[in-house]
Amino acid sequence: MTEQNRAIEHFLYYLHHHPALQNIAAPNVLLAHTDEYTTLTGQITDNPEGLHDFQFSSLRLDTTPTDQLELAITSSDLYVLFYDSSTLPNPRAEGPPFIRALQGVMSEHWKKSLLFKDYGDYFYDTFSVEPERIAQLNAALIQRMSQGDTLRFSDERGSYFEAPLRDLKKWTNVNGVGNYDLAPGEIATHSESINGHVKFIGTFLGTIPFARKYGILESPLEMWIEDSTITRIATDVPGLANDFGKYLDANPSNRRIEELGIGTNEGVTQLYARNAGFEERHCGLHLGLGGGAKGSHHLDLIFSSGTLAVDQQVVFDGTRYVNLQ
Secondary structure (H helix, E strand, O other): OOHHHHHHHHHHHHHHOOHHHOOOOOOEEEEEEOHHHHHHHHHHHHOHHHHHHOEEEEEEOOOOOHHHHHHHHHHOOEEEEEEOOOOOOOOOOOOOHHHHOOHHHHHHOHHHEEEEEOOOOHHHHHOOOOHHHHHHHHHHHHHHHHHOOEEEEEOOOOOEEEEEHHHOOOOEEEOOOOOOOOOOOEEEEOOOOOEEEEEEOEEEEEOOOHHHHHOOOOOOEEEEEEOOEEEEEEOOOOOHHHHHHHHHHHOHHHHEEEEEEEEOEOOOOOOOOOOOHHHHHEOEEEEEEOOOOOOOOOEEEEEOOOEEEEOOEEEEOOOOEOOOO
């Protein structure tokens, strides 16, 4: 079996467990895509496992009339969209024209939607790891966190922060089974007590195009954090201090670390600054700002390096997960 075929089978396994398809025999699944994703959607519809478990239909997103797409979305049990947005020459936050035309029906039927935006061929990497591996790793990490007192992040640049594990909200387990977003490989929580000083190296994920403009930071964005609030920033990246400062000042929630996330998908081996959801699954730390109040914008800062330790024992060494037995 090729690596691509294996990834398709893993995708279909997760698709079977999507909340919208529970207790539906042979559900109707619409795959709507642009030309760049024709080969991928063909591999999905032609897979023997898929033919047995699903009734697939395919439509072009960019050439099919809007009313026909709206009807297909409404009548489906689940619709899956494959398209590029942030990676286009002149991206808009609202997406390309064919997506903007569908916003109404997509909002109405969001619980039965799956969006693979800007994934490209990294779709195969995202689903390359055996589902059992991700499920076991997520469960082991959550268990380890529940047994500890302090989570600490550090890196070779002198970054550090600490968060008391006893005060954390319940961990969300994104292992692809029963999640609205099928891309597997993350655990996430919220803490009111993150304190430290980090020198962020990595990329961004959000509706504001930081990733498009700044790519993968090689010179750090420094952040001073007090009780999960960013109190001060500094960077020598041209324009970034101004842009990021405007973002922080736009809404009080934007200064708040609303999400403490840990990526666990070992198939996502590096960051690409595509502003694509799979990058959030990259192994290691990400911090999600904003999204906790009306008018705020959720922005993920995905770290490309750094270690995580529970009570001084390293659980992620910057490359792989350790000491979880």
